[in-house]
Amino acid sequence: MSNGLAIDTELVNTSGSGINTNGTTFQEEVEKFKNHKEAILGIWNGEDATEFGNVANEVATLLNEASITVQEVGTHLVSTANAMDETVAANKSSMSGI
Numbered sequence: 001m002s003n004g005l006a007i008d009t010e011l012v013n014t015s016g017s018g019i020n021t022n023g024t025t026f027q028e029e030v031e032k033f034k035n036h037k038e039a040i041l042g043i044w045n046g047e048d049a050t051e052f053g054n055v056a057n058e059v060a061t062l063l064n065e066a067s068i069t070v071q072e073v074g075t076h077l078v079s080t081a082n083a084m085d086e087t088v089a090a091n092k093s094s095m096s097g098i
Contacts (some may be wrong), residue, residue, distance in 0.1 A: 009081040016077025023070030030063045 037056040041049055 007084055009084050012077050013081035016074045020071050020074025023067050023074055026070060027067035030067055034060050
């Protein structure tokens, strides 16, 4: 005997939206990091500055990818909650026709 799938779609939807918003905020912070890096490199020259720039670019790329992944997780949770609500509504509609 199966207990079925129980999901609080409102909570999942709210959580997904929050995660997506946090991913956007994270991405904004990554942009600030990039701007700070450029400001620093605007006044710092030499081998150390070049190395700093290279490392900062790698870090910025990784952080940007992470922020996009966070946003995608949030979007996926919202989509899952919406799909579940649509499935339940379709099932209720089918059952009411019987």
